[in-house]
Amino acid sequence: MEDSTQNRILDAAESLFIEFGYAGTSMRAITEKAGVNLAAINYHFGSKEGLFAATVHRRMASINSSRLSRLEALLNSETGASVEGILEAFFAPILPGKTQPELQRLIARIHAEPPALVGPILEQEFGDIVNRFISALQQVMPGVAKAKIAFQLNMSLGVMLQVMHAGPIVFTGITGMSHQQKMQQLMAFCSQGMKLLETPS
Amino acid sequence: MEDSTQNRILDAAESLFIEFGYAGTSMRAITEKAGVNLAAINYHFGSKEGLFAATVHRRMASINSSRLSRLEALLNSETGASVEGILEAFFAPILPGKTQPELQRLIARIHAEPPALVGPILEQEFGDIVNRFISALQQVMPGVAKAKIAFQLNMSLGVMLQVMHAGPIVFTGITGMSHQQKMQQLMAFCSQGMKLLETPS
DNA sequence: GTCTATATTGGGATAGAC
DNA sequence: GTCTATCCCAATATAGAC
Structure with a gap:
């Protein structure tokens, strides 16, 4: 709901994973689309896989x-x-x-x-x-x-x-x-x- | 049918694409599994996408x-x-x-x-x-x-x-x-x- | 037709200042 | 919590010898 960094990342990651798949989506593409720093994914979700699991769990x-x-x-x-x-x-x-x-x-x-x-x-x-x-x-x-x-x-x-x-x-x-x-x-x-x-x- | 380089590449590519998807499969993994040189894919199929299309067309x-x-x-x-x-x-x-x-x-x-x-x-x-x-x-x-x-x-x-x-x-x-x-x-x-x-x- | 070597780019992840 | 800078590795593709 809120426009936190986590949610900005989750939103961007979701749409990119949908369009290009997991392997076809880079963390750089996600953070650029979300307007956040590259290191934010690892800080908040640990890894790219952790981010993917989080997008699934949210829905x-x-x-x-x-x-x-x-x-x-x-x-x-x-x-x-x-x-x-x-x-x-x-x-x-x-x-x-x-x-x-x-x-x-x-x-x-x-x-x-x-x-x-x-x-x-x-x-x-x-x-x-x-x-x-x-x-x-x-x-x-x-x-x-x-x-x-x-x-x-x-x-x-x-x-x-x-x-x-x-x-x-x-x-x-x-x-x-x-x-x-x-x-x-x-x-x-x-x-x-x-x-x-x-x-x- | 024959054990040519093309077919060795197609066989290896097919099984890896099936298991890991297109983006999740590297040309290195394909050529190593096929037992051929890395450059063989570009020589015979032009590009990774060309190889993918060839695997589909063969079947x-x-x-x-x-x-x-x-x-x-x-x-x-x-x-x-x-x-x-x-x-x-x-x-x-x-x-x-x-x-x-x-x-x-x-x-x-x-x-x-x-x-x-x-x-x-x-x-x-x-x-x-x-x-x-x-x-x-x-x-x-x-x-x-x-x-x-x-x-x-x-x-x-x-x-x-x-x-x-x-x-x-x-x-x-x-x-x-x-x-x-x-x-x-x-x-x-x-x-x-x-x-x-x-x-x- | 096949190899080695390499050019070039992009990948995930992290250290450390702020 | 956020940033920059960077490490290290892997990616596709190609040039050129054989």
Whole structure:
């Protein structure tokens, strides 16, 4: 919120990491864009990797608490949880919407970086959350193997990432669609695929 | 096929680009892994970018001709083309299978690189192909807007990329599934989502 | 076509004054 | 907490001998 040196660095780093990736972004480029001194990154974040982890954590902290509170509300509700409800609790906080347009592009970037860099970060930021949601899905679909549920959820994440994709656009001509149309198609696509598990072949 | 210097460089570059990304891979690392001289890259491929484009083209050239011949066979067949048939013609040549295990990881890597790098390459390697397939889908689904078809195809590609993913894996516990199980779920997921267009809401 | 050597630039990180 | 200056290393690319 405040215009501190840390936040100036985080803002500049985020946009550059999104556009050029981690390895493609230099600390000099970050500090120049932020209007701060080169040594400020090492002073405040220890290293370039520490800065990257900090940019991720800044965005994901509030997202994950939102996910958890939505899931808790579902599980404690009168009607109980459903597949669609759980999916929505997981994806709604990161759905492209009115707020934070940078969020989706950063998430897509994270998943595009080499595992050696983001593996520990993903484990830290998503480890608990993912297990909680898979457990919830298992309770709703008791007959389905855990691996199948995880695989299906992984595919849904892939759809999300592709739609969020700030990266190269293979299919042109999508520009004619409204934002609402896209979101409608996206949620229908994922929930339709997820429903396949309920009628095992 | 042959063990020429060019192919030694291409093999080494491919595996390193997959693992560390374009910017995260140095020409020194490539030439050392290939067992060739540092200057060989510039001599044979002009530049690091030229080498990257060559690695992509080597894999995609045969893939795209396979896609086109499959599509032609469909359009000229007695029964005519169907949505599933067109989708299969597009995705089957890159489906994870017995051969070329590096292919999927490279494709995932391509789509993870910054647009400034891979934009021109994607245009060159995929531009014609994508237009041909979208036109074919339009003929099979006359009432559906082109943008919606392209968007749906884009989401299907996202599922493919996530399953192929060379990158970080958020959902663990998928290891218990057989290869056939994964492919079955993947194709069911995509075709089920694609079918939504035939019954417009 | 392949090598050595090098030119040139930019990278991350740190020491120490202020 | 911020700055300058610098260390040390790695990067891409090329020139020129073989």
